[in-house]
Amino acid sequence: MFLKKIYIAFINSFKGIYRALKEEFSFRVEFLLSLFLIPVSFFVGENSLEIILLSGTTIIILLVELLNSAIETTLDRISLEKNDLTKYAKDLGSGAVLFSLILWLITWSLIIIY
Numbered sequence: 276m277f278l279k280k281i282y283i284a285f286i287n288s289f290k291g292i293y294r295a296l297k298e299e300f301s302f303r304v305e306f307l308l309s310l311f312l313i314p315v316s317f318f319v320g321e322n323s324l325e326i327i328l329l330s331g332t333t334i335i336i337l338l339v340e341l342l343n344s345a346i347e348t349t350l351d352r353i354s355l356e357k358n359d360l361t362k363y364a365k366d367l368g369s370g371a372v373l374f375s376l377i378l379w380l381i382t383w384s385l386i387i388i389y
Contacts, residue, residue: 291341292341295340295341295344299340299344301340301372302337302340302341302344305336305337305340306337308333309333309334309336309337312329312333313330313333313334315329316329316330316333319383319386319387320386325386328382328386329382329383329386332375332378332379332382332383333379335375335378335379336372336375336376336379338375339371339372339374339375340372340375342368342371343368343369343371343372346364346365346368347365347368350364350365
């Protein structure tokens with residue numbers, strides 16, 4: 276019973292990622308870049324910590340993008356008519372994605388430069 280619940284949760288997670296890849300252009304671009312960047316991090320990083328930071332910040336972008344897409348989808352389900360609070364919530368989600376991209380840029384730049 277316990278393993279079945281874990282299996283179902285895994286399948287649902289995979290379905291969510293698959294659907295995001297099909298429907299979310301930003302996630303698709305970031306996912307394809309991560310398929311390239313995560314292996315590159317093993318060559319750029321000089322030690323385990325650097326590899327973890329390079330790979331981790333790349334994965335954080337994907338996580339934040341998925342959460343942003345979940346927020347936007349939920350808000351669109353509630354109502355498609357224009358609303359200031361809906362726009363505000365979507366802007367906050369986009370801001371979170373921007374911060375994850377800035378974190379990625381700073382981390383990769385500092386590790387590559389130094």
